[in-house]
Every structure is written in structure tokens, then in C-alpha cells.
Amino acid sequence: MTSVAATPAPRARPRGPRIGRALKPVVFVILLAPAAWLTFALLTDRLQGDVVKIIEIDTGTLALRSLAYTLAITPLRQLTGWSWLATYRRMLGLFVFFYATLHMLIYFGLDLELQFGEIWASIAKRPYITIGMVSWLILVPLAITSPNAIAKKLGGARWKQLHRLTYLVAITATTHYLWAVKKDTFWPLVYFGLFAALLLVRLVRLRRTASTTRS
């Protein structure tokens, strides 16, 4: 189906793809549900407190969480042999872009109220905003190259190389989170640990395949 995750399926699992395809709309709805809830809660005055801060922080967290799901797909697929998982990767990745874009628009539009002086000053002066902005900019080419046609035009190898930037985003986005919080560094560090573990799994795997091909 998707050529983008062009790793050959290790074993044929006849029933897998069907389950995977059937569940995809469900996963889509689950991932979109927080955005729907936040919109509803905002419009009906259900958010108690600093409403803009609440939706700003929530969309940021949702972007990071989607990123964790995206990066977990390949190791999980290799671990379980469920090749159909690969078809989820693009959808999850686009959710990262969706929530990160919302997060940024809320910050510039509602938090800084589109005061361009403030926006520019925040990007230039505040390192956590600078690195947040960088993270979003890295996501842009990844989102643009996600349609099959464009991926095909780009070529598998180059596409793959480009999309390795996802790991860079994992680092910059988590740094943004760490620098944005006051003293409550628990969750940023959890994400750091998680991303480090996922990267490690991939590196170990890479080295193992490299050594087996050599021998």
C-alpha cells in the first residue's frame, strides 16, 4: 500500500494487513479526539484557568506524544513482525505536524496576540522559543514529502535520508520542552529517555544488520 515505508516485509502475514487497515480510522479518531475535546471545552468554557496556556501546553504535549508513537512504530514492527504497522507511520507523523502547528499558532496568535515585535523578540531572545521554531521548521519538509507521489519522485533512499530528521526533531522538541518548564523537569526527561531508548534500539539493529551482511 504505502511505498514510503519501503522495507520488505520479513514474513507474509496474511491477516495482519486487514486488521491494520480496519483499525486505522479508529486510531485516526483517537488521535484527533483531544483536539476536538479542547475545541469543545474552550467554546463551552470548560477549561478552568488560563485557557490559552492550557490549550497551548496540551497541543505541545500532544505533538510530542504523537512523535513518540511515530518513532515507536518501526522498532515495534521489527520486534513483533507486524509489518502492517508500517502503514500507520505516515498518519502518526502527520499528527505530529498537525499538533505542532496548532501549538505554534496558539503561541503566536493567542498567547502573543500576533504582536509581531513580541513574536520576533521571542524567537530571537528566548532560546526555548528559538529551538521550538527550529523543530517546527524541520517538520515542514517532512510533512510536504509525505504524499506517495512526492516520496516516489524523491526516491526511496533520499526520502529515507530526509526523514531521519525525525530524530533531530525528537531532540530539539524535547529540549524546547525542557527549557520551557520551570522546575518540573520530570516529563521532559521522560521524553528524553524514551527517545534515547528508541534511537538506541534502532542503532543496535542497524549495527547487527551491518555485521550480518558483512559476514
Add this chain to the structure above:
Amino acid sequence: MLIRKHIEPPSSEITPEREYLNRRQFLGMVGSMGAITAAGALTQAVLGAVQPAGAQQGEELTDEEKVTSYNNYYEFGTDKEDPKANSQRFRTRPWTVKVEGLCRNKGDMPLDGLLSPSKVEDRIYRFRCVEAWSAVIPWRGIPLADVIRRADPLPGAKFVEIYTLLDPSQMPGQRSGSISWPYVEGLRLDEAMHPLALLATGMYGKTLPNQNGAPLRLVVPWKYGFKNIKAIVRLKFTDSQPTSTWMRAASNEYGFYANVNPTVDHPRWSQARDRKLGDLLRKPTPMFNGYEAQVASLYSGMDLRRNF
């Protein structure tokens, strides 16, 4: 009269159990209502600072629900909704406040004894969090100056250092080290003696909710919210400037004075404008949170950019 409107509880709130248990405080409060009416002119003067004649837009009281659901109180957790969720079983009676340091009347004071000589007052103040959100809150309490006068500080006393309860068994946040415990704050003695400085025991005409700092918290409306230390157990008179918890945690971001100042940015955000809880748009933050006329003289000649 404006004050009474907020004092009279709706019929649905007549004598809930908690209020019954705090009936002594309630009696004191009823007694003080007459006094408030009598001293109407004085109270009005305080209110005048908050609600200028022809009340400005956005100066209405903030929803009680928002003020009691969105709190920074790390002792009960670092998320804004944690304090409400985790503080409901917090024991606020019996409660003792230790008065110590450079003063004549040292000792452990039961809370009622600390409060009872003073007349309980209602004050509507603006509240400005360092995170650039704000509220307008009707507090109830006694002037901090009263307690200080009764403690009778020695001539050498220049500051008052204030401590929150340390009790990890009741305060789950204290079991982890996000900041150092117990929470410490401090004021220069002349700041502490200022008539705006309040020791609050209630808000919205009720006993202070646990998540808002029961049974006793500080309210200094011209300073950022984190100066308003909660669950106070200790007042210590000192001759040197105390190091507050947030100074210790990040001295480049939080200073001793922490006066609301729209011209001095926090390193991570602008302090020029604030958003009232529940609002979508920000409004300009006034100097000293709108109390410039009352408190500016405390800082005359000081560089407020350095002494942030």
C-alpha cells in the same frame, strides 16, 4: 453596598459541616461585619485601589471556580489542577504558627490566638501571577501589620522570613525535589507592615480552600503570586535578607522583591500584559499591579530592574 454582596452566601451554602466546625472563626467574622460597615470609609479606600470609580472593564471578580481550580502550589503537585485534587484531606486544624527571631513576643501561637485580637476584613485585590495570568479575588483576613506589631520586633529586625508547613505525609509534592522544602518567602519589614499586606484566612466569603493556602496565607497584591506564601507555620524576624525558595531555584528568573513590573521581562516571557483567568485576550499589566500610588514610596531610589 458592594462589599456585602460578596459576603452574604447563597442559601445553598448555609452551615455546611466545614463551616460548622469552623464556627469560632465564623462568629469572629460576623462580629467583624459590623465593624466593617462602621469602618466603611476605610474599607472603601482599599477597594478604591482595586475597583476604580466607574469600574473598568475586566475588573469584575474572577469566577471562584477558576481561582480554586488553577493553582500553583507545588506541595500538592506541579500541575495546575494538582493542588485541588491532592489537598482535600489536608488537615488545617489544629494549627500553630511559630513566631521567632528578633522580636520580644516569641512563641508558638495557636492560629485562633494569632488572629483573634484583630478585626477580620474583606479586601478585593488584583492577583498577578509571575506566569502572566491574573485574577480579581475577594479575600478575607487580617493585616499582617497587626501580627507583626503584636510580635514586637526588636530594632535590629529588618526582614520577616515566612515558612510553609513541611509535612511530606500530607503534602505529596514535598516527597520529590522539584524545589527545596519547606517553601520560604520573605518581606522587608516595611513592606510587611504596609496596610495592603494581608494574612488571609478566607476568600469569596468562605473559609480559605486548602488548594488556595488554608488555613493561613499571605496576600501582597503588588507582588507576583509566588510571594503569597501558603499554609504558613512560621514567622521569623531577621536582620538579613532571606533567600526565598524561588531565588534559590532560579535566581536569574526570580528576585527577592518580585514586584509586579510590566517593564522588566521574565527571561522566558514578557510581563507587559496579563490574561485574566477565563479571558482569551490580554490587558496591559499596571506598574505594581495597580497599587503604585500606595506602594511606590517603599522603593523610591531603588533600581527596580536590578531589584526585580
